[in-house]
Amino acid sequence: MTIKDNAQTVFVIDDDMDVRDSLKWLLESVGLNVQTYENALAFFEAFDTSASGCIIMDVRMPGLSGINAQKRLSEYNIELPVIMISAHGNVDMAVTALTQGAVTFIEKPFDDQLLIDHVHSALERDRDRFAQRCSQSRIRDCYDRLTRRERQVLELIVKGLSNQEAADELGINRKTVEGHRANMTAKMKVDSFAELVQVAIALGLVQGIGKS
Template identity: 90%
Template sequence: MTSKNDAQTVFVIDDDTDVRDSLQWLLESVGLKVQTYENALAFFEGFDTGSSGCIVMDVRMPGLSGINAQKKLSEYNIDLPVIMISAHGNVDMAVTALTQGAVTFIEKPFDDQVLIDHVHDALEKDRARFVQRLSQSRIRERYDSLTRRERQVLELIVKGLSNQEAADELGINRKTVEGHRANMTAKMKVDSFAELVQVAIALGLVKGVAKP
């Protein structure tokens, strides 16, 4: 039977061979796919853009530390949840990791089930991010299919203008606006004004609407 985690990978980055092997065995024992790296640079070089999953990374490593590697993730277009682990953790280090976006900071030695639970939570966050990115991508594709005039009508309507007010703003007649609005609604695949507003917000066209 196929696991829902088959498409996701847990990327373990730790300079300690025993820790890497131990984490790999633990995570694979609960059906997770694992790839291990001895340092962050090896991970960056081996990472397949578009991969999904999460990162379990040691804070203290020779060369590029976990904290500094975390800062560089965006440079490599890596947007995965990060779980930081450390045998020498301190409050400042934990705060830095969490402020930079780590989902949690775990001190060694840790309970196996605690780590597994955090990894599952991180994978769930990754799935949610993927769905959101996919949704936004589809919305953008639909918006790009609109004509210039349909985009103008969309932006005016979601800002609260009536069909007549939009027509006056654009210097065209109301029937023409109604036609553009019908075409635009069909292309955007929305069934109500509320859905149209949500689409406009997702596209960054408006921050709020004055009236329905």
């Protein structure tokens, strides 16, 4: 499964209606879907966590500022790339936004093509995130289909144990381990030991690497 620009949305959050309207016109002129919000709270309330795309957000807004709204994205399970914009930017503000994960910080007035380029870059980053999530989901689904013994064999093999050593560890014979290993690699849809290790890293089965 893949996602394209026309399946993604650029979410514009700015308290200035003229800025919202001009950005909407600009981005729609290059074929992008755009939704606008006058403040971050309105965006949080309306956001669908299954949506993909990116966020363009003003740094300074009444009430909840863009900087503080950026800090709260994770509370709403929002992982979209963020482009911060400001008419009153300064170095400290830019550093804060970028440190918190913004992909870029642009000062108004900005060059239209520059903004469009940054938006396309952010959308590409979101597609990469989506692809990685799908890949991890597929790996987890395959892993969940393994039997308890196949999981044990997987964990021992990726730790570097031979079939015989894994058999000794589990108290079974080597032929049985080989059978479990064949079934396990087929279910995990891998063709080599290197691919098996990559799967184990994605699942967090290799100590000190990856996340569980």
